[in-house]
Structures are given as C-alpha cells and as structure tokens.
Amino acid sequence: MMEARPAVDDAALGHEALAVLEANWTGTGTVPAPGLYPHQWSWDSAFVVIGLARHRPDRAREELLNLLRGQWATGMVPHIVFHTREAYFPGPSVWRSQEHDAAPRVLTSGLISPPLQGLALWWLYRHTGDVAFVRKAFPALVAQHDYLASARDLGGAGLAAIVHPWESGMDDSPAWDDALAALPVIRYGYRNVDMEERHPDSAHDRYVWLAMRYRDAGYSAGYLRDEHPFAIEDPMFNGIWLASCQALAELAPLARADPVPHAEQAERIRLALIERLWDGGFYARDLRTDRLIKVCTVGGFGPLLDPWLPGEHVRTAVEVLESARFMGATGYPVPSCEIRAAQFDRTRYWRGPSWVNTNWLLRRAAAVHSLDTLARQLTHGTLRLVRQAGFRECFDPFDGSGRGCRDFSWSAALTLDLLA
Ligand code: 9WN
Numbered sequence: 001m002m003e004a005r006p007a008v009d010d011a012a013l014g015h016e017a018l019a020v021l022e023a024n025w026t027g028t029g030t031v032p033a034p035g036l037y038p039h040q041w042s043w044d045s046a047f048v049v050i051g052l053a054r055h056r057p058d059r060a061r062e063e064l065l066n067l068l069r070g071q072w073a074t075g076m077v078p079h080i081v082f083h084t085r086e087a088y089f090p091g092p093s094v095w096r097s098q099e100h101d102a103a104p105r106v107l108t109s110g111l112i113s114p115p116l117q118g119l120a121l122w123w124l125y126r127h128t129g130d131v132a133f134v135r136k137a138f139p140a141l142v143a144q145h146d147y148l149a150s151a152r153d154l155g156g157a158g159l160a161a162i163v164h165p166w167e168s169g170m171d172d173s174p175a176w177d178d179a180l181a182a183l184p185v186i187r188y189g190y191r192n193v194d195m196e197e198r199h200p201d202s203a204h205d206r207y208v209w210l211a212m213r214y215r216d217a218g219y220s221a222g223y224l225r226d227e228h229p230f231a232i233e234d235p236m237f238n239g240i241w242l243a244s245c246q247a248l249a250e251l252a253p254l255a256r257a258d259p260v261p262h263a264e265q266a267e268r269i270r271l272a273l274i275e276r277l278w279d280g281g282f283y284a285r286d287l288r289t290d291r292l293i294k295v296c297t298v299g300g301f302g303p304l305l306d307p308w309l310p311g312e313h314v315r316t317a318v319e320v321l322e323s324a325r326f327m328g329a330t331g332y333p334v335p336s337c338e339i340r341a342a343q344f345d346r347t348r349y350w351r352g353p354s355w356v357n358t359n360w361l362l363r364r365a366a367a368v369h370s371l372d373t374l375a376r377q378l379t380h381g382t383l384r385l386v387r388q389a390g391f392r393e394c395f396d397p398f399d400g401s402g403r404g405c406r407d408f409s410w411s412a413a414l415t416l417d418l419l420a
Pocket of ligand 1: 170
C-alpha cells in the first residue's frame with residue numbers, strides 16, 4: 001500500500017536528504033542505513049560521494065578517503081569496511097581480514113563491489129575543481145583497477161569476474177539463481193536480515209559457504225581462477241568499471257599520470273562486453289558453464305554508461321528499457337528484473353523492486369547518450385518515488401510504495417544530485 005506523506009517541495013526534500021546523511025555519518029564513514037547496515041559499504045559510499053559532491057565536498061572527500069583506508073595491498077577495495085563496533089553478519093570474525101598479510105589495519109570483508117570510485121572521484125572533481133584531492137586519491141584507484149585487471153580477469157578477455165553475488169551489489173538477482181543452485185546444499189542457518197524480502201528459498205547459506213571457501217583459500221587469485229565454483233562476468237559491474245576507467249583517463253593529466261592505459265582499459269572492456277555479453281541485449285556470462293545467463297535484469301543496461309558504445313547497441317538496449325518489459329509497464333522506473341520473467345517478484349529486493357541507485361546510473365547513461373527525454377523521465381520518476389515514500393531502500397515499481405529499510409543513504413544522496 002502507498003504510504004501517505006505530506007507533500008514536500010524540492011528545498012524540503014533536499015534538507016531531509018542532508019539530514020539523513022548527517023544522521024548516517026559515524027565520524028569515519030556513512031553507513032548505508034542505521035541498524036541494518038552499520039558499517040561502510042563500498043558502492044554505497046561512492047554514491048554518497050556523488051550525492052555530496054555539490055553540497056558537502058568536505059564530507060565527500062572524507063567519505064572516499066575513509067573507504068580507501070580499507071584498501072588491501074593487492075589494490076582490492078573491499079565491499080565492507082568495518083569502522084564501528086556494531087554487530088553485523090557476516091562480520092570480521094567471518095572474513096578474518098586481519099590474518100591476511102595484504103589487509104590493512106582496519107577490519108574489512110574479503111569481497112569487492114562494483115568499482116564506482118573512479119566515477120565518484122571524477123564527479124567530485126567536476127563539482128569542486130579540487131585538483132589536489134584528485135592527486136591524493138588517484139593512485140589508490142589505479143591500484144584498484146590494476147587489481148581487477150590482474151586478479152579478476154578470470155575469463156582472460158578483459159572483463160572482471162564477480163566471484164560472489166554480494167560482489168554484484170544485486171545479491172538476490174535472478175541472474176545468479178542457476179549458478180547458486182549448482183552449489184552443494186548447505187544448512188548453516190546464519191541470518192542477518194529478514195529473508196522474506198529476499199531469496200525465495202534462501203540462498204543465504206550458500207552465500208556464506210562461498211565466502212568462507214574463498215577466505216579459506218587465503219583470498220588467493222589462483223584459487224579463484226582454478227577452483228572457485230562461482231565466477232560470472234556481469235554487464236553492470238563491468239559497465240561501471242568501464243565508466244571508472246574513462247573517469248581515470250580524464251583525471252590522469254591532473255594527477256600528472258598517463259591517460260592512455262586507462263583509455264585502453266576502457267576500450268578492452270567495451271570490446272569484451274560486445275564480444276562476450278551481447279546477444280540482442282547484454283547478459284551475464286557464467287564462466288563455469290561458459291553460457292550466457294538469459295534473464296533480463298536491470299544489470300543488462302550497465303554498458304550504456306559507455307559514451308562510445310556503438311549506436312546499434314545503445315538503440316536496442318534503450319528500446320528494451322523503455323518497452324513494456326521494463327519502464328513501459330510500471331508506473332515508476334526501473335524494475336530490477338523484466339516484469340514478464342518468471343522470476344520477477346515486485347516484493348523481493350533485486351528480483352523486481354526499483355532502486356534509486358540503478359535509476360541514477362541509467363539517468364547518467366541517458367545523459368551520456370543525449371537521450372534527454374529518457375533522462376528526464378528517470379529523474380522525475382525517481383524523485384516521485386522518494387517524495388511519496390521517503391528515502392527507502394527500494395520501491396514497488398507499480399505503486400511506488402517503499403520497501404526494505406528507511407533512511408537509506410544512497411536514496412538520500414542521489415536525490416540531492418537529482419534535485420540539482
Ligand atoms: C550485502 C548495503 C548493501 C548494498 C547492496 C544490497 C545489500 C547486503 C545485504 O545492502 O547487500 O552486502 O545484506 O543484502 O544488495 O547493494 O551495497 O546497502
């Protein structure tokens with residue numbers, strides 16, 4: 001049911017968004033939401049940097065530097081940095097980062113998340129002109145990208161593979177169902193959240209099992225390449241990486257670095273996306289079966305972030321996005337899974353609901369391709385969601401009602417950007 005909220009004008013909405021981000025600031029980073037996610041998450045944090053770039057550049061800089069304190073000597077930027085003492089499962093005792101030579105002093109997870117930090121740094125520069133900060137943060141992001149290119153190119157074709165659903169940022173996307181179903185049946189019973197809104201028959205035990213296997217293999221790149229049972233090339237993850245490579249290519253001269261390797265990296269990703277993940281749309285590739293995963297999710301639009309994606313791919317993908325399979329059928333943008341798929345479920349996280357962050361990424365994609373009407377629809381539709389239901393974690397794409405937790409940081413942060 002739609003929740004009634006008094007009408008809020010743009011200025012009031014902006015104040016509310018800033019208040020949420022202030023309340024979620026711990027002194028060492030912004031938590032995605034109070035209670036449910038009490039630490040610093042990597043891509044959440046990058047969205048916060050983007051949202052705060054105009055309004056609180058000081059805080060945006062601190063946010064990024066605090067996240068990078070969690071970077072490992074391998075260049076890996078972990079998906080969670082544990083700055084606070086609050087309990088979360090899986091917490092430091094599961095990841096055991098402190099036992100690893102490459103890990104920093106601050107406790108972290110051992111997985112990664114979509115590498116949005118390059119784009120976030122570019123966004124910050126664009127709104128502040130702060131060259132000194134670019135110089136400061138740039139080397140860490142180069143190391144992050146080197147890690148992806150060396151340790152995560154498991155398919156050997158220039159794309160980075162995710163080795164866990166958590167690494168996609170879209171944990172329970174139906175795109176991972178078959179790869180998870182191929183894993184042994186595990187019964188741990190560990191829970192951190194209410195599963196009702198997540199996995200139909202809880203894949204959570206398998207998530208934990210996968211994470212512990214990787215940990216027990218010493219977070220080794222060789223193990224990932226040769227043995228790890230979950231390895232997938234995801235179009236959203238790689239579309240974001242490509243956008244961050246282009247961002248580093250543009251920032252490189254400011255950091256007195258060579259732009260060419262970053263531009264070349266972006267080119268390699270573009271060619272591999274088209275060669276390996278395109279089949280009338282972008283799909284994830286399961287490296288363990290060497291097959292495309294033919295379920296159409298919002299993740300398939302990630303490569304649209306690339307301004308140099310060939311026109312025919314842009315046109316076909318945008319047609320699908322605007323069709324009755326996605327935006328054309330729902331009152332609000334953009335369902336996380338195509339609505340005609342058997343797996344579509346408007347009530348479960350990444351299996352149907354709309355999310356502010358993917359709406360924002362698609363609005364960015366629309367902007368880089370000068371698709372002004374689409375960009376406007378995404379902006380207005382997303383603002384309508386938060387105006388009506390508040391800064392919820394996600395939303396029912398048909399009636400716009402809020403789902404998941406409240407006071408969600410990226411919903412607030414990206415609202416600030418959309419309002420500008
Ligand atoms: C696991 C923090 C994170 C987001 C992800 C979102 C959700 C966690 C969970 O929350 O993932 O990392 O418990 O499901 O799917 O995108 O980064 O907000």
